[in-house]
Amino acid sequence: MPVPVYLDAQGQRWLDALWLKDLRLHLDYLHAFTLACPCVPRDPPPGAERVNDPRIRFVDLPDHGRQSSRFFETARLLWRAVGEATLVHHSIGDWWPLSMNYLAALFAAWRGKVSVVVVESSGWRLMPGQPAGLGARLKAWLAETWGRWHVNRASLAVFTQAQYLRSLRTRRQDNGHVIHASWIDxxxxxxxxxxxxxxxxxxxxxxxxxxxxxxxxxxxxxxxxxxxxxxxxxxxxxxxxxxxxxxxxxxxxxxxxxxxxxxxxxxxxxxxxxxxxxxxxxxxxxxxxxxxxxxxxxxxxxxxxxxxxxxxxxxxxxxxxxxxxxxxxxxxxxxxxxxxxxxxxxxxxxxxxxxxxxxxxxxxxxxRGLTHHQMHARRHRLLLDTLARRGLIRPPGANPGKDSRKS
Missing domain, CATH: 3.40.50.2000 (Glycogen Phosphorylase B;)
Incomplete structure (x- = not known):
């Protein structure tokens, strides 16, 4: 489920502190950054941190409890945000077709954008040995099918483990990479x-x-x-x-x-x-x-x-x-x-x-070989290679300064 931004009575925005820590590392190599996520108008929970970074432009989507009833508003906001971006970064996993991640991926495909998908979890999958009814099995199959579609058409797919790559990347052989998740400094x-x-x-x-x-x-x-x-x-x-x-x-x-x-x-x-x-x-x-x-x-x-x-x-x-x-x-x-x-x-x-x-x-x-910064450095190199293949920047090393793109 996407992490929400909290909007307090004074108009200040707050995010989960750990998630914000990771987001800031993205800003080291992704410029003109737009964050589209659910906006919850209330005081932040414990562990949140105020966002005060002019590098982030927010697109406020309806919060999780109202996305189904405000589907067309969510779609309209995402369509505009995707249209203004060069690169669309999203994940997979939450339920379709109302999921903002799936909508963003579909819009990126239709509008010919560079699509980057990061697979860190698979909450839609059934756990071995646990009972599941027909509805749960159908939901898991549909989510897996959609997940494979997004991974196979993505410009770049990053997985936190090799089994995700083997099971979700079923057609392409050039867009998938495994980088373990680490937040240690x-x-x-x-x-x-x-x-x-x-x-x-x-x-x-x-x-x-x-x-x-x-x-x-x-x-x-x-x-x-x-x-x-x-x-x-x-x-x-x-x-x-x-x-x-x-x-x-x-x-x-x-x-x-x-x-x-x-x-x-x-x-x-x-x-x-x-x-x-x-x-x-x-x-x-x-x-x-x-x-x-x-x-x-x-x-x-x-x-x-x-x-x-x-x-x-x-x-x-x-x-x-x-x-x-x-x-x-x-x-x-x-x-x-x-x-x-x-x-x-x-x-x-x-x-x-x-x-x-x-x-x-x-x-x-x-x-020692996979700190939080090293994890992002690897992702940065992959993004540069992906943008170069699309002809949006020169190959890495030819013009090192030209790596800023909207996301």
Missing amino acids: EDHLLSETDIRIDGSHKGLGLETPLRVLFAGRLTSAKGVEVLLDAFRATHLGGAGLALDIIGSGECLPLCQATSRLAHEGGQLRVLDSVPYGPAFFNLLRRYHAVVVPSLSDEQPRIVYDAYAQGVPVLVSDTPGLLDCVQDGITGRTFARGDAAALAGLFVWAHTHRDALQRMGETGWQRA
């Missing part, structure tokens, strides 16, 4: 010395608990029920398992109820949320491992967050996670949805902390 990366000091402080012996963190949305798609079942099934020797959970969502009450139950195999705590930034990374570095039991197949950014602190990951074997985690090298994997397998992995990790430390150091090496 250079100053988030620990030094090599600090990683080794942290490793010694965490404790390699069984007399200290195995400290594991889950940080993410508390939903079924993130595997929260699987995690709780695994915790209840885990019985460790020594000091046991210390599992901390951070996040919000539909499964929060279940997590809180589980934390109140006595369990001889360890302790579960539900912690207050920590803002993304120095405080969050300081928290991360305290743990022996980060657990990511996702059922859905996107590539969570938390993997690279953990790598930046020299912390290995224990992850389910979804396509998105297998694309950025090597079993036995940067973390360990278990079968998606298998709570018993995750419990067994907790037992293994409890007695192999030296291996966890080595995996964390390898993950840190990987994180």
